[in-house]
Structures are given as structure tokens and as C-alpha cells.
Amino acid sequence: xIICAGNNETFEFATPMGVGLIESAMNLTRLCLFDKPxxxxxxxxxxSYGDAKIFDIIESKTASNIELAFLSNDAYTPLDNVISTNIxxxxxxxxxxSNYISTNQELxxxxxxxxxxxxxxxxxxxxxxxxxxxIPAGGVFCITNYTNKDAHSDFIKxxxxxxxxxxxxxxxxxxxxxxx
Numbered sequence: 444x445i446i447c448a449g450n451n452e453t454f455e456f457a458t459p460m461g462v463g464l465i466e467s468a469m470n471l472t473r474l475c476l477f478d479k480p481x482x483x484x485x486x487x488x489x490x491s492y493g494d495a496k497i498f499d500i501i502e503s504k505t506a507s508n509i510e511l512a513f514l515s516n517d518a519y520t521p522l523d524n525v526i527s528t529n530i531x532x533x534x535x536x537x538x539x540x541s542n543y544i545s546t547n548q549e550l551x552x553x554x555x556x557x558x559x560x561x562x563x564x565x566x567x568x569x570x571x572x573x574x575x576x577x578i579p580a581g582g583v584f585c586i587t588n589y590t591n592k593d594a595h596s597d598f599i600k601x602x603x604x605x606x607x608x609x610x611x612x613x614x615x616x617x618x619x620x621x622x623x
Contacts, residue, residue, distance in 0.1 A: 444480035445613065446471070448487050448565050451602070454610055457486050460565065463542045464508070468568040475576045485569045486613055488605050489561040489584035490544065490594055492554045494513045495536070497586050497601060500612050504529040506538045506567040507559055511545060513555045526570045528580045536560035538582060544598075548591035554573030562590065583616075585609045598611050 446466065449459030460467045460474070474480070495501060505527035512518035529535060537559040545551045546561060554560070566582050573580035585605035588597035 445484045450496045463564050464568045469564040471536050471572045483573050485582040487577045488587045489562050489563040491586045492588045495586045500585045501584045504534050506570045510566040538563050540564045545590035546594050551590040
């Protein structure tokens with residue numbers, strides 16, 4: 444099953460689950476309880492912490508839920524804040540999730556030291572629910588912005604093209620998989 448956030452980030456081939464960590468967790472849990480999918484693929488936009496370029500396509504099976512306060516030693520958590528469905532253990536970009544969009548470029552560069560390269564609001568909750576229901580899962584993201592003061596305006600400017608690129612990428616991957 445292919446899923447996406449919703450609101451203005453929808454795709455003809457994906458089922459919307461809700462924006463942010465809470466909505467996506469609630470709706471995906473409901474879906475899994477009543478009609479458990481065999482596989483979950485989340486498709487969405489993402490902001491780059493610096494290494495990934497605008498319109499890059501990133502595939503990942505690993506997410507974190509690390510707030511900016513952690514980077515400046517102003518917070519800690521007793522919870523597991525990294526989750527992965529990557530059974531091959533290959534190195535990949537970690538996707539950070541928060542209900543906030545980061546705009547402090549100097550602070551967010553510190554994420555790169557932990558292997559965390561991009562942010563998307565929903566992906567951590569998607570993987571957490573997938574783990575709970577023992578469902579293989581992954582995500583495909585297109586970079587719309589950097590995590591700086593222009594994050595929102597760049598997201599708005601680049602969002603439609605990112606959705607087109609994601610649509611093309613996902614449809615090509617589906618064709619590849621159905622040939623096997």
C-alpha cells in the first residue's frame with residue numbers, strides 16, 4: 444500500500460494518512476487494525492539539512508524523532524528515537540520527523556553528524572506503526588527546501604515540481620518491480 448500525508452500533498456496512487464506525527468499515527472493505526480497491508484510505502488516531500496539537493500529523490504527505511512533542543516543539549520528522551528525497517532543494514536539517509544519545520548540552518552547542520560540528512564513530518568510515525576504491526580515499510584522523498592529561513596517559501600515554490608518528480612519515480616519503480 445502506498446500512503447502520503449494529505450492536505451496539499453496527495454498523489455493519485457496514494458492514500459492520505461494525515462499531516463504530522465499524530466494524525467498519521469492515528470489514521471495509519473486505524474487502517475492497520477481493519478485492513479492490514481502487506482507493505483507500506485510512504486511518499487512525500489522533505490527538507491534537506493544540507494547535503495541533499497533540491498529535487499533529489501531519497502529512499503529510506505530509517506527515521507528518527509529528534510527535536511532541535513537535543514542538538515543543543517537542552518533536552519533528552521527516555522524513548523527510542525530512531526527506528527528502522529532496513530533488514531539489510533545498508534547505510535542510508537535517516538529521515539528526521541517532528542511536528543515542526545526547522546528553519547535554523549546552523550543548528551540543523553548538526554543532524555548530519557548523526558547520519559540524519561532530511562526531515563519529513565510523518566515518516567517516524569509511519570515506521571513506528573509499521574513496526575508495531577510487523578509490516579515491512581519504507582519511504583520515498585523529494586527535497587523541496589533546505590532547513591533555513593526560506594524553508595517555507597522554497598517549499599511552496601518547489602512543491603508541485605517535487606510531486607511530479609515523486610510521481611514519475613514511484614511509477615517507474617512500480618514498473619521495475621512488476622517486471623521481476
